[in-house]
Amino acid sequence: MSRVQPARQLAVEVLAAVRESDAYANLLLPARIREARLDGADAGFATELVYGTLRMQGYYDAVIADAARRPVSRIDPPVLDILRLGAHQLLSMRVPAYAVSDESVELVRRARVSSAAGFVNGVLRTIARRSGEGWRERVLADRHGSDRLAVEYSHPVWIVDAVRAALALEGAADELAELLAADNASPQLAFAALPGLQDPDVLIADPDSPFSTGVVSPIALRSAGGDPARIPEVAAGRVRVQDEGSQLAALALSRARPVRAGERWLDLCAGPGGKAAVLAAEAALGGARLLANELVPARAGLVRNAFAVFGEAAPEVVVGDGRRFGAAGERFDRILLDAPCTGLGALRRRPEARWRKSPSDLSELVALQAQLLDAAVGALAPGGLLAYVTCSPHPAETREQVDAALARHHALRTVDTAAVVTGIARAPLGLPPAPSAQLWPHRHGTDAMFIQLLTRVEA
Numbered sequence: 001m002s003r004v005q006p007a008r009q010l011a012v013e014v015l016a017a018v019r020e021s022d023a024y025a026n027l028l029l030p031a032r033i034r035e036a037r038l039d040g041a042d043a044g045f046a047t048e049l050v051y052g053t054l055r056m057q058g059y060y061d062a063v064i065a066d067a068a069r070r071p072v073s074r075i076d077p078p079v080l081d082i083l084r085l086g087a088h089q090l091l092s093m094r095v096p097a098y099a100v101s102d103e104s105v106e107l108v109r110r111a112r113v114s115s116a117a118g119f120v121n122g123v124l125r126t127i128a129r130r131s132g133e134g135w136r137e138r139v140l141a142d143r144h145g146s147d148r149l150a151v152e153y154s155h156p157v158w159i160v161d162a163v164r165a166a167l168a169l170e171g172a173a174d175e176l177a178e179l180l181a182a183d184n185a186s187p188q189l190a191f192a193a194l195p196g197l198q199d200p201d202v203l204i205a206d207p208d209s210p211f212s213t214g215v216v217s218p219i220a221l222r223s224a225g226g227d228p229a230r231i232p233e234v235a236a237g238r239v240r241v242q243d244e245g246s247q248l249a250a251l252a253l254s255r256a257r258p259v260r261a262g263e264r265w266l267d268l269c270a271g272p273g274g275k276a277a278v279l280a281a282e283a284a285l286g287g288a289r290l291l292a293n294e295l296v297p298a299r300a301g302l303v304r305n306a307f308a309v310f311g312e313a314a315p316e317v318v319v320g321d322g323r324r325f326g327a328a329g330e331r332f333d334r335i336l337l338d339a340p341c342t343g344l345g346a347l348r349r350r351p352e353a354r355w356r357k358s359p360s361d362l363s364e365l366v367a368l369q370a371q372l373l374d375a376a377v378g379a380l381a382p383g384g385l386l387a388y389v390t391c392s393p394h395p396a397e398t399r400e401q402v403d404a405a406l407a408r409h410h411a412l413r414t415v416d417t418a419a420v421v422t423g424i425a426r427a428p429l430g431l432p433p434a435p436s437a438q439l440w441p442h443r444h445g446t447d448a449m450f451i452q453l454l455t456r457v458e459a
């Protein structure tokens with residue numbers, strides 16, 4: 001046998017790029033699918049292979065180590081990619097064992113690691129001899145607590161502990177397994193219809209449109225799948241792919257209170273421009289003026305692209321460190337600080353992210369977030385609104401960060417964000433009473449966005 005389905009070949013190449021060059025699967029995969037001209041079914045197969053393998057990598061490694069009788073650290077990385085891909089097909093996709101073995105051996109040959117062909121064949125045949133349930137029982141048998149959950153739901157132990165702590169803050173630590181399972185499910189694609197540019201209800205009413213109604217955001221649409229770039233409203237920029245939690249975060253700032261014409265708004269960390277586009281649309285409707293700032297020039301370019309739909313009226317984009325705002329400069333009536341964070345709330349959509357982050361990233365990010373918060377507080381006009389947002393539920397990046405800012409800035413006050421977000425949402429969110437709003441994949445079908453609205457009282 002010397003044939004490999006194009007989807008499998010493409011999948012193994014994307015896995016190698018993710019491992020070797022820190023590529024992002026959610027960006028690289030659609031581009032490679034387009035280049036390879038894979039059609040609907042093959043594109044879906046390639047996506048499931050890549051996303052499923054990356055998400056469940058921790059679990060599959062436990063199975064592979066057992067079947068190979070050696071730790072995965074002693075397996076050549078390109079060979080390990082092929083074994084993980086094979087384990088995913090055998091244990092989660094019910095692909096027949098002969099197809100997995102034959103094509104995996106051919107992939108080994110094409111990856112120029114032919115000497116591993118017998119090893120790969122042997123390991124995959126060993127895996128195929130047991131059912132998925134049989135393997136589950138075997139690899140979990142002697143594991144307990146966080147270690148067991150980490151293997152079962154394929155998350156690093158430190159992330160299991162962090163999200164448990166975040167759930168415990170709302171007395172919901174018993175939802176941990178549900179949350180970890182939600183991180184492993186493919187999220188349905190969500191879109192934002194930009195206010196003033198596209199009425200979502202018009203699209204929902206159109207029988208030819210691929211859209212259905214959103215779940216929690218009032219500007220959201222959902223679609224069952226397919227290439228979003230082929231949808232005319234998306235190509236025109238009036239409708240954007242965007243998680244519904246991100247939509248609510250932007251709307252919490254723009255809709256917490258009526259907009260007065262002439263207000264100045266700042267998006268301090270705007271790249272790539274998802275929330276900035278929603279804010280720009282809301283600002284245009286209310287007569288406010290938005291300034292978008294981003295540190296990384298290439299990401300500032302993405303913000304400019306995100307604003308293309310506004311033509312001449314597009315908000316200004318500036319490149320620079322957000323920490324320069326505040327000292328003696330201009331004051332803003334509303335500021336979004338969508339802070340650089342660990343992204344632990346977006347693991348569903350960034351399948352490799354959980355394996356890339358480490359606790360040392362956390363301490364650097366927490367320090368940066370505090371400095372950006374100080375700059376944002378300094379740039380906030382008295383009586384203005386600041387939205388501190390993270391796509392992470394980690395307590396150190398969320399509530400602890402806000403508590404520390406409140407302790408440093410005596411003129412800073414929390415705004416009842418749970419009430420604001422509940423008032424905007426199109427469905428009941430069941431948020432517990434707290435000054436902040438924490439959304440969850442397993443409860444709300446969104447990323448685990450944390451939103452805290454703050455205001456500054458007159459000095």
Ligand SMILES: C[S@@+](CC[C@H](N)C(=O)[O-])C[C@H]1O[C@@H](n2cnc3c(N)ncnc32)[C@H](O)[C@@H]1O
Pocket residue numbers: 246268269270271272273274275276293294295296299320321322323338339340341
């Ligand atoms: C969470 S992302 C923002 C996402 C964006 N709001 C959106 O919805 O598309 C954080 C951004 O902050 C940028 N960033 C990191 N450090 C920064 C700094 N010191 N000043 C300004 N931006 C920074 C990152 O490059 C990244 O684009």
